[in-house]
Amino acid sequence: PEAARELAAGATSLDALRAMLERFDGCGLKLRATNLVFADGNPEAEIMLVGEAPGREEDLQGKPFVGRSGQLLDRMLKAIGLDRTKVYIANTVPWRPPGNRTPSPAEVAVCLPFLYRQIELVAPKVLVALGGASASTLFETDTGITRLRGQWRELTVGNHTMRAVATLHPAYLLRQPAAKKLAWQDLLAIQAALRG
Numbered sequence: 001p002e003a004a005r006e007l008a009a010g011a012t013s014l015d016a017l018r019a020m021l022e023r024f025d026g027c028g029l030k031l032r033a034t035n036l037v038f039a040d041g042n043p044e045a046e047i048m049l050v051g052e053a054p055g056r057e058e059d060l061q062g063k064p065f066v067g068r069s070g071q072l073l074d075r076m077l078k079a080i081g082l083d084r085t086k087v088y089i090a091n092t093v094p095w096r097p098p099g100n101r102t103p104s105p106a107e108v109a110v111c112l113p114f115l116y117r118q119i120e121l122v123a124p125k126v127l128v129a130l131g132g133a134s135a136s137t138l139f140e141t142d143t144g145i146t147r148l149r150g151q152w153r154e155l156t157v158g159n160h161t162m163r164a165v166a167t168l169h170p171a172y173l174l175r176q177p178a179a180k181k182l183a184w185q186d187l188l189a190i191q192a193a194l195r196g
């Protein structure tokens with residue numbers, strides 16, 4: 001993580017950061033992944049969403065949230081007037097973990113400097129952690145997602161401070177449709193934060 005931190009700090013643009021990750025060999029996930037899944041959306045966006053890790057479709061296409069979860073995410077965004085031209089989307093790790101397992105703490109730790117640098121370069125007004133893995137990484141907490149979601153906080157990454165919140169992961173909502181009403185509350189609060 002120390003070497004990764006120094007490396008990431010040297011990237012002065014998102015393109016440079018992406019190129020750096022293409023060459024970076026410090027994360028074992030890269031060995032079995034097809035593509036780097038760096039980000040999608042608008043780097044000028046006021047809102048950045050951070051998921052957990054690429055899945056199969058994402059790995060094949062090199063883009064985050066393009067599978068079933070991504071389709072639900074697009075519908076969630078549309079419900080508050082957003083689409084991929086108005087948001088920026090990344091993941092805690094940019095390579096697919098084999099079999100879609102949760103990335104290990106070591107894998108997350110080595111990739112984290114790159115995510116932090118990405119957040120700094122996008123400098124969104126609002127940051128949304130999608131799901132428990134992303135939330136516990138970004139908010140440095142062991143609190144579970146059911147208690148964490150909807151709780152707004154200020155998050156500082158480098159020299160950028162933003163409003164931040166966690167919500168339920170779309171993959172979870174696909175399994176637990178009844179929880180969509182909670183996600184809807186979070187979406188309305190996100191919409192208000194973007195206006196405020």
Ligand code: URA
Nearest residue numbers: 051052053054064065
């Ligand atoms: N789930 C995630 O957390 N991220 C993706 O990019 C796709 C599915």
